[in-house]
Amino acid sequence: MKRLLLLISIAMLLFSGILQAAPAVSPVEYEKGVVIFVGPFDQSMQKQYQMGKGELVSIQLTSGPEAGNVVDTFNFISERSPFEIRVKAGDKVIVAVTHDFGKTNYHVSDFDRFDYVYLLAGLFVLVLVVFGRFIGAKSVLVIAFSMLLIFKFFIGQVMNNQYSLTLLTLVVAAIIAVITQLVVSGFSKKTLAAVLGTIGGVAVAGLLSMLSIKFMHLTGLDSEEAMLLKAAVLSQIDFQGVLFAGMVFGALGAVMDVTISIASAVYEVKYVQPAIRFKELVQAGMNVGRDIMGTMSNTLILAYAGSSLPLMLLIASQQNVPMLKILNLNMIVTEFARALTGSIGLICAIPLTAIITALLLNRK
Structure with missing residues (x-):
């Protein structure tokens, strides 16, 4: 039924284009x-x-x-x-x-509907500034910068189709990570460790995303929007590259959250005990990271599960369709790959950030 509606929509778009040509x-x-x-x-x-x-x-x-x-x-x-x-x-x-x-x-x-979106956005900014104060105000700025970079620069480059989407995605992700950590935390060894840990974690997630797309034969056409773009609007776009970008950006926010938490914890331990050794400092970071690991990985999984709830209901309602067929559908495997690659990148960012922070803080 959904595919039929999609075909009807595409036909209507094409037909409307013919009609618009008529005087x-x-x-x-x-x-x-x-x-x-x-x-x-x-x-x-x-x-x-x-x-x-x-x-x-x-x-x-x-x-x-x-x-x-x-x-x-x-x-x-x-x-x-x-x-x-x-x-x-x-x-x-x-x-x-x-x-x-x-x-x-x-x-x-x-x-x-969008007037109510303005109200929610205003409430979001208000609570961020009231409870976060100066840090909250800086958070508003980095959010605005990230959205501007993605919508004005990244989307424009994707539509121009001049550069490799893989390289473009990694560059944009690195810029967002650097600017966000610098503006929120200032220039310090703690910030540098968080930035390097974020880049490392996102690189792991990106590598796994590339391998998943290649070996699982993911097309990037896992939604009606992508299929409509491919059929009627922007057929020349690399939709596998768009899928890769979505996986990386989806993991970026959670990885940044984890890395700054680990770097801050290690920094505070070093401040309280200046004579602590490198191995003990890394262990302290790992102890904090293990507490964060379960909840943040679950956060990513739940976020993807929440956005895919209609899809899960569709699967549950297909009693007469073999599970072998359902589990190998492009849209199903894409959601699994999206959630798991981001979670693995997040987990790998924890020891990486702990080691980098300990190295930087123990340097004279």
Whole structure:
């Protein structure tokens, strides 16, 4: 069913491209609006619109040249499609506006959700600054830098398809690790150890990701978005490289968290006991790392499991399909590889960071 819907979507995109080439059809405009009334269509109106079951929706536009105007639209309801939009008075919606053949039509395109994203983002920044104070404020800056680097630089380079995605991913990951640790912790031996440990852990995760993609024959086309990109939008992109980048970036945050924790713990032990030997210092870091290891590995596994919950439900519901077939599906193996390579890189970063920190702190 999902593949059928995907093929229909691709066909609609291609068909819409053909329609846009025709001079009589104008592009779709999207404006914001608020639903002020929802009611049934009477039979005469349904005959006029030649539609099935649906409801009359009155919307007050809140953006665009018609802001303030109230428009009416027919909202089709099938009671079977998971993609239909059921609205009620007071809902904020996105309205699709078309001007076809001299007539303006309005349709409910989706809910206007992003205003609430702004609220959540504002709350996130507030609690980060209130409880983290100056460190929290610096954390906001490094988060903004990381997102800017990925969305403005990395995504742009991927779309240009000029450089190796493997090299590009490792460079971006290293830049994020260096800038994040320097801004949050300052320039010190502790920070240097955390950076080197992060690069080492991510390198392990990256190497395992490359081997997994090669030997497991992973295509990178494990989601509807990737399949849609491949079929209709950006077919020239290396989707195996995109999968590799996703694996590395997914592990990067957790590895940075572990390495700075280990480096800070070893640094504090050295500060309290300046005469401690190298071996004992490494052992102290490993003792802290073992406590972190189980919870952080579980954090990664749970994060991937949470994002793959619909997929797990789909597997559980297929009682008549052999497990051998299910477990070897590209999308299933990809999720296993993503979670396990990141966890192994995280675990390897612990002894690496402990050793590097002990070496740096024992140097005169």
